[in-house]
Amino acid sequence: MRIFDNERLYDDSDCELDVIATRAKRAQWRHKRVGPPFVKFGRRVKYHGADLNTWIDANRVQTNEPLQGFG
Secondary structure: OOOOOOOOEEEOOOHHHHHOOOHHHHHHHHHHOOOOOOEEEOOEEEEEHHHHHHHHHHOOOOOOOOOOOOO
């Protein structure tokens, strides 16, 4: 799935990133070292579009398969 432009660097303040989480939630993820990979330039936080798309694909939940132990 390709939601973000693979060649673009997204700034943490870009509203497009709200698709995956709020700005505050992304800050929590960075602190806990979870969530999509990021790059810091001083205080600026950037996300590479290809990394965002890869992270989204890795967190995709397939809903047409039954859960283990349920039916």
